Structures are given as structure tokens and as C-alpha cells.
Amino acid sequence: MFAELAEWVESNDVFGPQRHRYGDDPEQVADLRMPTGDGPHPVMVLIHGGNWRAQFSKTTIEALAVGLTQAGWATWNIEYRRVGNGGGVPATGADVAAAIRALQDVPGIDLQRLILLGHSSGGQLALRAAQKAQVAAVVCIAGYCDLREATRLGLGNNAVPAFCGGGPDEVPENFDAADPTRHLPLGKKTLLAHGTADEVVPPSLSASYAANGQRVGDSCELLLLQDAGHFDVIDPRSEHWRTIEAATARLLEPEPTEDSPGEEA
Template identity: 40%
Template sequence: MEPDPATPVLTLSYGPHAPQTIQCWDSAVPGSSRGVVVLVHGGYWRARFDASLMVPLARDLVRQGWAVANVEYRRGGNGGGWPETGQDVRSSVSAIAASAWRRAAPGPLVGVGHSVGGQLALLAADQLDAVVALAPVTDAARTHREGLGENAAAEFFGASPEQAPGIYAGASPVRQLPLGTPALVVHGAVDQRVPVEHSLDFIARARMAGDRIDFVSPYGLDHLDAIDPASPTWPFVRGWMDKVPAQVHRVRSSSSA
């Protein structure tokens, strides 16, 4: 019987806290193993937004032959904070990589994160073979200064960048370059939740640091459209992921030259 893309086959725990779980789906394509996708949801670090946001993408990827790990983590209001939230995602990737489930699904390990999930996936780039960042938060201090997400950074971090510069630097992918990992950034040109200028500045700095980052900015792509598998952009993302083995080879070859 083929796996049901609507139903996870396994739930992994990677810590003692209730949110520290990973729902795992097997590929629904018999004999196929494109690799494993690690999904990291957004929601501006707030507990009321959870991993169910990424289930439509999980089901689509499973149908395309990927195994999928949908990560839950501690957020503001259920034990999260910084660095705990970032550590959770890194711990989840380690748990996935060490699991028997992962060993049964060979191929690249690709992180796909949306909004602050993009932030968290980018910060775990050294553990992944590639990263797809969908409308990512890349600069926590700038997010605070601009009051984005109804002042989400002030709420989550509990201090300003001036009061806690080290925390904001550690939580900002733009301050943790180079990634050293192939990456794709997808960011709608008229996104209001996370302005596309954040990604443009991040990409410019990442490329100056030696990273190879692909970028697409569809004009009409709204913030939540980025995690809609019916979006016209999603087939492009899937196509990019299909080329990850070649991307990994290119980056590793250039870094060893």
C-alpha cells in the first residue's frame, strides 16, 4: 500500500517539551527518494501559529517523491525565546539526520522555511544541504526597528537591539554570513508582512561574503501565498529543489578550489 500523503507515518521527539516534535511523511511515490525536506513554519515567533501552516506543502512534496519532516518548536508563549527557539530548530535537524527514518530516505537534506521559519532555516544552513527561504526574516534588529508583525520582535525578544545586541546578532541570518550552503530566496515584491527590501539587502551581503544564492521576486506573491502549493511560484521552487544535488556539488567544488 502506498503511503497516504495526508497522514504522517512517524512523530519524532527531540526534547522534553511538548512543542519539540517533528511529524514525518514518507514519499508517496513508490521507489522514489528525492531526499528529505525539513519544513519550518513562521508566525512571528508566536505560539498561536504552529506547524499545521506547512501541511499543504508537506502533502504536495510527498506526492512529488520527497520525504518530509515538519518541525514544531518552542515559540513566544509556550517556552520559546532566544536562543531557545533557534536551538530547537538546530536540535530538530540533528534529530532528523540521526534517525532511522532519515537513513531510509537517501538524498539531500533541504530546509524550507517561511517568514521566521526562513530565519530559523537559514541559521541552521550549516546542517543542511540546501535552504529555501520563503519571505524570510533575515535581520531581527531591523524587524524591531520597523515594528513589523505588530511589534513582534519587541514582544519575542523582550528587549531592544540596543539593550541586547548580541541576542539580535545571533538571531539575524544577515549577521551570520556566509551560509556556505546553496540557497533560494523567494519573496513577493509587494509583501507587507516582511518587506522584500530585507531579502534584497540580505542577498547582496551574502553574495559579497561568497555565497551563491538564487532569488525570485514575483510581483503578486503575498506573504501567505509563499506557502500555498497552488501558487504559480511553487513549481519553480520544486524545480530548484530537484537540482539541489548539482547545487551542492557546485558549492563544495568552489569551496575546495
């Protein structure tokens, strides 16, 4: 699938990504794509997955960057240090935060309409970054929402202990810092999208996070996509992605107010 998406990107990417640096490390870069038309444009920060490991890069989510830019979003596809090239807790999270702050220097975008979107392990990074960043909303797709449960299940060939530097009993402070479930309420609009046929990260992680978020008062929507697998949800050619895209756009709609006019009795 990724080979097909790479061909699709080559055929459809007319935006010529601009490479930006947000730090001195070779991994601290982001690709900016700007849509046509007058700005300022809403902006989507894309945080790729890959179990936080160095062999997976932002190219895995590049097709979404192109698709979203076609739809009118400015996209900021970030790279960050990962396990194997200087990443892990807390370095990886610090990189994501720095990449988001670097948007302050980018002209032509509307920072009041900024959304973080993370896939898989990138979902964990998006949820944690949203806690402190000035963002309108966060979208977590097939995400590692509960690091202790992911550890118990051994997801990603024991990716979570590798990311945290040990198990939850060895480095509890790292788990507490990185685990999205330990930082509710988030206080930001949240969309959790997950395929029911995901065999990489079970949808129960998103369902549990959404239920816990709603319980403590968060605006937290769960979108379960029937028969979608782990990577179907980041294919801009798919119906599953179109469903996520529509739900994401609704996150920027204003909240109804109590004095909104209603029907007369």
C-alpha cells in the first residue's frame, strides 16, 4: 500500500513542500505545503506513526499531507527524533512541541484554526502535545491512547517499553509523563478514529480513552470505521479517510451557545 501511495503522491503533489528546520538535529525538520487561494489557511500538523522507531519516517503520512492540502489545509508534516536516533521519552515529545511552536514563524496560516493529527504512535504524541499547545482540536487515528494497556498487550513488538526506556514498574515516571490516559481531561476538542478491523492497535484503546474523556467532561468523539484496518485510515483515496476528513472539518465549527434561538413552543 505504501508503494501505491508513494506513486499517488508523485502524481498529485503539485504543492512542492517547503522544508523547514525547527532545531539543530537532522531529524528536526517539517515539510510545509500551502494550498492555492488566499490565506490565511487552516493548518494541520501531521504526526506520523511507526512505533516511535527510527526506521519509520514522515513519508508514511505524506499522502495525507497532499490530500489535506488539496482540500484547502496548510499542512505541516513533522519529523522528530525516534528510538534509534536519539528519541524516546522525553526527547520525542519535546521535538513535537518545538515543531508546533515553529509554526509561529510561518506566514499565511491561521493559528486559531490549528489541528493536530497523529496516526498510531503519532496519536499518542498528538494527544500529549495538545495538552500545552494552543490548538483548536486534536485528531487521534488508530492511536496508542493507553500506554500501560499497550504494554500489557505487547503491541508493536513491545514498542512502548522501548519508547519509555523500560516497563511501567521500572520507569513509572516516564509512563506517567507520556500516557494520554493519565492526563485527562485534555480540555481540547478530540476526535478518536479507529478501524474495527485494526489488527495492529485494537480499537478498544480508542474506545476506552473516549469513554474516560467524556466521563470527565471532555468534548471527545469516537468514530469507529467498519472493516477498516490500521493503514486504511490514512489512505486519502479511501472512503474511510473521507469519513475522518469530514469529521475533522466539523471540529472547527463553532460550539452552539445557550442563547442560540430555538423553536417556539
